[in-house]
């Protein structure tokens with residue numbers, strides 16, 4: 543789902559938040575375009591909730607500007623929030639009412655929401671068959687979809703979803719993913735925060751990774767992975783000579799802690815003498831030539847692309863790479 547529409551719906555410009563003496567958010571900048579699904583990732587305490595609360599004007603930034611469709615959300619919330627639908631901090635539902643009655647209740651709080659509009663959002667979230675049943679009989683996935691229906695009532699251009707797949711079973715997660723993609727393909731910008739990194743990798747066009755209130759990386763998921771880390775698994779003999787040659791190459795970093803950068807399934811299939819390095823893929827042919835001319839027989843060279851989860855762990859927990867280039 544590549545965004546073809548360049549219209550910036552949300553722009554977050556250098557926001558900061560100071561609580562007490564601490565800068566909880568320290569210069570966070572990113573934007574989201576129409577039709578794009580944007581993932582917001584960070585470990586516990588990174589500042590995700592604080593940022594989301596500023597996006598929907600529950601709290602104000604100490605510094606910086608948040609604009610939705612050009613309107614300042616925190617200085618002109620009436621206009622800025624007009625284009626925002628959100629599910630933040632578990633939407634309140636009246637479980638003794640039907641789904642439809644709940645939506646009617648929320649519609650009364652916003653001017654101009656007609657019964658036809660309610661029926662339209664019910665159709666969008668695929669709850670038509672059960673919408674006149676009591677919410678107490680709904681599955682968690684149905685309640686989440688009802689929450690999204692509520693968020694969609696005012697025809698938002700930006701949808702903010704805080705952990706939308708939380709608590710859902712695999713089928714529910716798959717349905718929610720398809721559903722979010724459908725909303726984005728209709729031109730909506732979708733902001734998703736989640737702890738489920740594999741889910742974000744499957745769902746999002748771009749992500750921001752935050753930690754300690756700062757953005758560590760922002761960009762296309764696949765580009766971030768490709769730029770940050772190519773792991774190359776070398777199998778050669780004699781091993782010690784090959785290692786010495788690779789370790790002296792300035793473009794190569796030997797990885798000591800293989801478990802932290804490779805999947806168990808990759809490790810299980812690896813020759814136990816294999817050497818894992820981080821290096822640009824383009825430097826591989828020259829390295830093969832150097833090894834071969836020194837009398838090292840290269841049996842195999844395999845590139846392994848890390849998952850978003852591995853990239854995330856490396857960024858937020860520190861490098862597992864031996865920076866000294868030394869051999870094992």
Ligand SMILES: Nc1ncnc2c1ncn2[C@@H]1O[C@H](COP(=O)(O)OP(=O)(O)OP(=O)(O)O)[C@@H](O)[C@H]1O
Nearest residue numbers: 561562564566584585586587588589590591592593
């Ligand atoms: N009102 C507050 N007073 C003091 N500290 C706060 C307040 N709100 C948040 N913090 C601190 O700011 C930091 C960021 O919190 P925040 O809840 O935004 O993180 P988070 O990324 O949402 O974490 P989690 O994934 O655990 O929900 C944390 O260290 C938290 O303790």
